[in-house]
Amino acid sequence: MDPISPTTVFSGAEALQARMRGLQLQAEARLRPARQDAGGFAALMTSSVRNVDSALHEAASRTEAFLREEPGADLVGTMMAVNKARVTFRTMVEIRNQLIQAYKDVANMPV
Numbered sequence: 001m002d003p004i005s006p007t008t009v010f011s012g013a014e015a016l017q018a019r020m021r022g023l024q025l026q027a028e029a030r031l032r033p034a035r036q037d038a039g040g041f042a043a044l045m046t047s048s049v050r051n052v053d054s055a056l057h058e059a060a061s062r063t064e065a066f067l068r069e070e071p072g073a074d075l076v077g078t079m080m081a082v083n084k085a086r087v088t089f090r091t092m093v094e095i096r097n098q099l100i101q102a103y104k105d106v107a108n109m110p111v
Contacts, residue, residue, distance in 0.1 A: 048095075052088045059085035 059081040065073035 048092060052085075052092045055081075055085040055088045 059078075062073065062078045062081040066075065066078040
């Protein structure tokens, strides 16, 4: 095995560091518009409910297509859509439960 020179190690480290800076800048650029367009908690909840609704509609349409034996409707895609809808719905229910519990905790705090 050939020995690795320090210049090779340093140049590799510099390349990795430059790549990491580039990825960090890309991530910050992607997050910046989301922070500006967020619109607060109500907009976040509305968006989340719409995502759950679209997942449920997707699962229903794929299930109907599979049951009608339409071309291109496969069992794997149908099951993935149904499971995605199930997970997103359960997640939304858990978030709601946590919000209700937090509200109750705040409401019952002694003043």
